[in-house]
Amino acid sequence: MAIKFLSAHYHFVSFPLKYELYLMALDLNLHTTQNHSTNVLRKIWSEWMAPFEVIEENCHTCSWLDLFKGDGQEEVIAADLFDAFRERDLQNEPAIRQMGERFKDTFMAQSGVIETNELFRRFLGRDPTLNGYLAINGFVSP
Known part of the structure; x- marks a missing residue:
């Protein structure tokens, strides 16, 4: 059944x-x-x-x-951003805080003004990938 x-x-x-x-x-x-x-x-x-x-x-x-x-792209970008934070040493609070501040100033402050993919590039220096999305959904190891 x-x-x-x-x-x-x-x-x-x-x-x-x-x-x-x-x-x-x-x-x-x-x-x-x-x-x-x-x-x-x-x-x-x-x-x-x-x-x-x-x-x-x-x-x-x-x-x-x-x-x-939306078109589903936001889930991929959100997972990739989350993965970028997860890749950092989560015990290193100053480094995480610095990355969070940079995220706020780069990505969040300019959202809606600049295209999302461009903001992503400015924040992480690369284009979004599916790696974070695949990891969160259990298809690859994080």
Whole structure:
């Protein structure tokens, strides 16, 4: 018997990433096939979301949620920023405080004025990577 989606998904650390991959596959398939969206949803769900059952009442292909939650990039950047702090010696309070001050002055003070990727580069001197996101979701060791 398949696990019910709503009651069990919180128990799986990688569920949010799995769900995002499912949504990407669904989006690609909806734009490259002539099949009805309900049939595409069922097919892609079974490929990406096993052992969870699809909920027939779920019409997320008609949802506007993505318009309000953003493009997902913020999760990757937040995880990468968190990872940068975690890489420092957390026992070295002056170094962590200095990094926090630099984060506040660089990233937080100019957020909304300068593009997020540029702020990230100014703060860490590099482009964002998936490493922190993968570590937080348990796919690689921190």
